[in-house]
Amino acid sequence: MIFNSLDFALFLPIVFILYWFVTQKSLTAQNILLLVASYFFYAFWDPRFLLLLMFSTFLDYFTGLRMFDAKTIQWKKFWFWLSIIVNVGFLGVFKYYNFFAESFASMLESFGMHVEVWTLQIILPVGISFYTFHGLSYVIDIYKERIKPERNFVDYAVFVSFFPLLVAGPIERATHLLPQIQKKRVFDYRKAIDGMRQILWGLFKKVVVADGCAEWANMIFNDADAYSGSTLLMGAIFFTFQIYCDFSGYSDIALGTARLFGIELLRNFAFPYFSRDIAEFWRRWHISLSSWFRDYLYIPLGGSKGGLGMKIRNTFIIFVVSGFWHGANWTFIVWGALNALYFMPLLLTKSNRTNLEIVAQGKWFPTIRELVGMVITFLMAVFGWIFFRAKDMEHALSFIKGIFSKNLWKAPNLPELADLTIFFILFMVFIEWIGRESKYALENIDKVRFAPARWLFYTALIVCIIVLSGKEQEFIYFQF
Amino acid sequence: MKKFLIRLAIFCLVFFALDKLFIFVRDASPALEVDRRLEYIVTGKIKSDVLVFGSSRGARSVIAQQFIDSLGISAYNLAFPGSDVTFHEFALRMLLENKGNKRPKTIILVVDDGDEVKASKSLKFRLDRMYPLVKYKPIRDELVKRKEKKPILNELLVIHQLNKSNFLFKQRKFTKNDSIMPCGSMPIGHQKKTFDKIYGHEPYNYSKIGEMPQKTRAFRAFVKMCKDNKIQLIVALPPNFRKISTGFAERMKELTDGYGIVWKYNESNPAFSNPDNFFDNAHLQTSGSIIYTDELVKFYSKHQPH
Structure with a gap:
C-alpha cells in the first residue's frame, strides 16, 4: 500500500476512526490496533516479507532484554553481536549479495579467470534498510547503556513497524x-489539522511535482544520446526536484499521518535546496539517516576529535557507506564519494559549521552572497544526482559528457507539457521559500486570517493532485 | 474531535460542489483538438465502406481519397501516428459499439513491419488522444479499464476524469508533419533532414522473440471483430526503405488465423527503392504514398466484396 493510493485513502480513515472512537480508552488497545494496522499495511505489498519483519522485531526485542539482563560482559557481547550479525546479515543477503558476487566475478575476470556466479533471484523486501536501522540503533543504545530495553513487546513492535515510517522512514x-x-x-x-495540512503538502510534492518531473527525467535519462546538452541538464534538474519532492513528500505524509494519531516523528528534511554550502545541505537532507550515521558510525570511528587525517578518513567513510546504503551499485558509491569530496574544502578550512541558522531569516530575499552560495550548492547537488539516477557508471559518464559536448547553450528541446511541470516546480520552491522558517512549508498558513483564502488554496492543491494522479507511482526510496 | 470531523465534512462538501465547475473544462477540450477523428468514432460519425487502420505508416501511406476517386466508394483513414495495435483494437471496438457509425465493408490494417506486435518505443496506446475526449463516457470507461483512472473517483469527481493536457487552453494547429486531409489521411510532402537514403538490401529476419502478449491478443481481437461482423480484412504491409522482412508476412498470416488477406506491395517496383519517394527509412512521402495506394486500390478492386 502506498500513500498516494486509493487503498491508503480508505485505510487511513478506518484506522483513524477505530483509534479515536473504539480504542481511545485503552492505551494497550490503541497500540495493538496500530500494530495490526501496520502489519496489514506492510503485508499489502507481499505478506511473505511480513515474517521477516516480525522475525527482525522479535530478535531485537529478545536480544535487547538478554543483553540488559546478562550477568557477564561476555554474554552481553554475545547477544549484542548476535543481533548485529543477523540484522546486517539479512540486509547483506537481500540487498548486497548479488553486488558483491558480481563485482568479485568481474574482478577475477580482469585477471583472466572466468567464474560462474550464483546470484539470488529475489526481490528486496520493502523498507528493509529502514527497519533494520531502527533495530540496530535500539540494540546499540542498550549495549552502550543509553537506554533500557522495552519489556512490552507490543510497544516495541509498534516502535519498529509504525506504518507511517515503516517503509521509508524517518x-x-x-x-x-x-x-x-x-x-x-x-x-x-x-x-x-496540522497533520492533514502536512499530508496535503506531501501529496502535492509527490503527485504533482515529483511524478511530473519523473516523466521528463525518465524520458531524458533513458534516451540520453538523443538530446542536446541543455536538455540533458534539464533532465538532471528534473531529477533533482523529483528525488527531493518524492522523498520529502513521503516524509511529509508520514509525519502528518503520525500526527493524526498523536505521535510526532523526527523531521527528515529542512528545505535542503536553500542550503548555502554542502555541509548545510547534509544537515538538511534525510536528517534521520545523516544523524544515524553520525551517531552510530562517525562518532564511534573517532569523529572529528582526532587529527586531520582521521577527520578526512571518517568523512569519506560515512559518505561512501551512506551512498552504499542507498543501493548495491557503483553509482551510489561514487555519489557518496563525490559528496565527501564536496565536503573536503569546508572541512579543511574549518568552515563546515558556518551556516547553521536559516537562510535570510526574517527577510524576504537572501543577500547576493547567500544566493550565490545556494546556486553553487544546488548545482553541485544536481551534478551528484546524475550518478544517483544513472543505471551504471558508463551511463552516468556519457550523460555528463553529453551535457558538456552537445549544444549546452541552445534552448532545451522539451515537450509543451514540461512547461507545466516547470511551473509547479517554481510554485513549490516559492511556497517552500516562504515557509522555510517553519517545520514544513504550510505550517504557518494559519497566519492567513481569511479562512476562505486558505480553503481555496487547499482546494487548488487537491485539484492539482487529483488531476495529475494517473497510475500510482511508487516512492523512489521504497527501493532502498 | 467533533469540530475536526465537522470541518472536514464541510470542506468535502464545498470541494464536491466546486468540482462540478470543471465540467466546463472537460467539455471544452474536444473543440481544441485539430485531429477530430477519434471523436467522430465515439460520436458515431463514421459512415465509410472502406476504413484504414494503423499507425503513422497507415496514416501517411494510404490516401483514402484515391479509393473514392478511383472506385467511387466511400473511404476514410483512421490510422493514428504513434499508435499501436492495442489502440487500433480500441478504435475498432468503439466504432462497432456505437450504432451511429456505419459498419464498414472492408478494413485495411496497415501493419508495422517487424514491430506490429513487439515492444516499441515509438508505438503505444495513445492516451494523449483520449484525454481531450473525456467528456464522452466510453473514453472514460476505457481509461478506467486501463487503470489510468480509479472507477469510484471517476464517477464521483469530474477533476479525476481530467489530465494536465485538459488545462492547455490552446487551439491546436496543424504542423508540417501532421496535417489531415478531409479523407483522414496524413500524407507528408517533404523529406526528413536526417534520412540517410541508404537502401537496406539485407532482409530483416522476423523472430517471435520480443512479441508482447497484450499486443498479440489485441491483434487477434481485431481480427475476431472483423470476422464476427463479416468485415473483409486486408492486412497491408507498407514499404520501408529496405527489403521486406522475411517471416513477418507469415507471422501476420498466422495471427489472422486464415481470416484476413495479407497483402504485400510490389517489391520489384523501383519506386519503392527510390529515396525521393520516402520521408525517412520507415515512411513514404506523398509521391510514394500515391504509388503505394494506387497498387492497393488495384488489389482491392479485384477483391472488392459485393
Whole structure:
C-alpha cells in the first residue's frame, strides 16, 4: 500500500476512526490496533516479507532484554553481536549479495579467470534498510547503556513497524519514539489539522511535482544520446526536484499521518535546496539517516576529535557507506564519494559549521552572497544526482559528457507539457521559500486570517493532485 | 474531535460542489483538438465502406481519397501516428459499439513491419488522444479499464476524469508533419533532414522473440471483430526503405488465423527503392504514398466484396 493510493485513502480513515472512537480508552488497545494496522499495511505489498519483519522485531526485542539482563560482559557481547550479525546479515543477503558476487566475478575476470556466479533471484523486501536501522540503533543504545530495553513487546513492535515510517522512514530512535508509544495520547484538534495540512503538502510534492518531473527525467535519462546538452541538464534538474519532492513528500505524509494519531516523528528534511554550502545541505537532507550515521558510525570511528587525517578518513567513510546504503551499485558509491569530496574544502578550512541558522531569516530575499552560495550548492547537488539516477557508471559518464559536448547553450528541446511541470516546480520552491522558517512549508498558513483564502488554496492543491494522479507511482526510496 | 470531523465534512462538501465547475473544462477540450477523428468514432460519425487502420505508416501511406476517386466508394483513414495495435483494437471496438457509425465493408490494417506486435518505443496506446475526449463516457470507461483512472473517483469527481493536457487552453494547429486531409489521411510532402537514403538490401529476419502478449491478443481481437461482423480484412504491409522482412508476412498470416488477406506491395517496383519517394527509412512521402495506394486500390478492386 502506498500513500498516494486509493487503498491508503480508505485505510487511513478506518484506522483513524477505530483509534479515536473504539480504542481511545485503552492505551494497550490503541497500540495493538496500530500494530495490526501496520502489519496489514506492510503485508499489502507481499505478506511473505511480513515474517521477516516480525522475525527482525522479535530478535531485537529478545536480544535487547538478554543483553540488559546478562550477568557477564561476555554474554552481553554475545547477544549484542548476535543481533548485529543477523540484522546486517539479512540486509547483506537481500540487498548486497548479488553486488558483491558480481563485482568479485568481474574482478577475477580482469585477471583472466572466468567464474560462474550464483546470484539470488529475489526481490528486496520493502523498507528493509529502514527497519533494520531502527533495530540496530535500539540494540546499540542498550549495549552502550543509553537506554533500557522495552519489556512490552507490543510497544516495541509498534516502535519498529509504525506504518507511517515503516517503509521509508524517518529512521526513528527509541529515545524519541518509544516514550510517545508508552504514553496516553489525547486527540488534539490543532495537531490533527496540522497533520492533514502536512499530508496535503506531501501529496502535492509527490503527485504533482515529483511524478511530473519523473516523466521528463525518465524520458531524458533513458534516451540520453538523443538530446542536446541543455536538455540533458534539464533532465538532471528534473531529477533533482523529483528525488527531493518524492522523498520529502513521503516524509511529509508520514509525519502528518503520525500526527493524526498523536505521535510526532523526527523531521527528515529542512528545505535542503536553500542550503548555502554542502555541509548545510547534509544537515538538511534525510536528517534521520545523516544523524544515524553520525551517531552510530562517525562518532564511534573517532569523529572529528582526532587529527586531520582521521577527520578526512571518517568523512569519506560515512559518505561512501551512506551512498552504499542507498543501493548495491557503483553509482551510489561514487555519489557518496563525490559528496565527501564536496565536503573536503569546508572541512579543511574549518568552515563546515558556518551556516547553521536559516537562510535570510526574517527577510524576504537572501543577500547576493547567500544566493550565490545556494546556486553553487544546488548545482553541485544536481551534478551528484546524475550518478544517483544513472543505471551504471558508463551511463552516468556519457550523460555528463553529453551535457558538456552537445549544444549546452541552445534552448532545451522539451515537450509543451514540461512547461507545466516547470511551473509547479517554481510554485513549490516559492511556497517552500516562504515557509522555510517553519517545520514544513504550510505550517504557518494559519497566519492567513481569511479562512476562505486558505480553503481555496487547499482546494487548488487537491485539484492539482487529483488531476495529475494517473497510475500510482511508487516512492523512489521504497527501493532502498 | 467533533469540530475536526465537522470541518472536514464541510470542506468535502464545498470541494464536491466546486468540482462540478470543471465540467466546463472537460467539455471544452474536444473543440481544441485539430485531429477530430477519434471523436467522430465515439460520436458515431463514421459512415465509410472502406476504413484504414494503423499507425503513422497507415496514416501517411494510404490516401483514402484515391479509393473514392478511383472506385467511387466511400473511404476514410483512421490510422493514428504513434499508435499501436492495442489502440487500433480500441478504435475498432468503439466504432462497432456505437450504432451511429456505419459498419464498414472492408478494413485495411496497415501493419508495422517487424514491430506490429513487439515492444516499441515509438508505438503505444495513445492516451494523449483520449484525454481531450473525456467528456464522452466510453473514453472514460476505457481509461478506467486501463487503470489510468480509479472507477469510484471517476464517477464521483469530474477533476479525476481530467489530465494536465485538459488545462492547455490552446487551439491546436496543424504542423508540417501532421496535417489531415478531409479523407483522414496524413500524407507528408517533404523529406526528413536526417534520412540517410541508404537502401537496406539485407532482409530483416522476423523472430517471435520480443512479441508482447497484450499486443498479440489485441491483434487477434481485431481480427475476431472483423470476422464476427463479416468485415473483409486486408492486412497491408507498407514499404520501408529496405527489403521486406522475411517471416513477418507469415507471422501476420498466422495471427489472422486464415481470416484476413495479407497483402504485400510490389517489391520489384523501383519506386519503392527510390529515396525521393520516402520521408525517412520507415515512411513514404506523398509521391510514394500515391504509388503505394494506387497498387492497393488495384488489389482491392479485384477483391472488392459485393
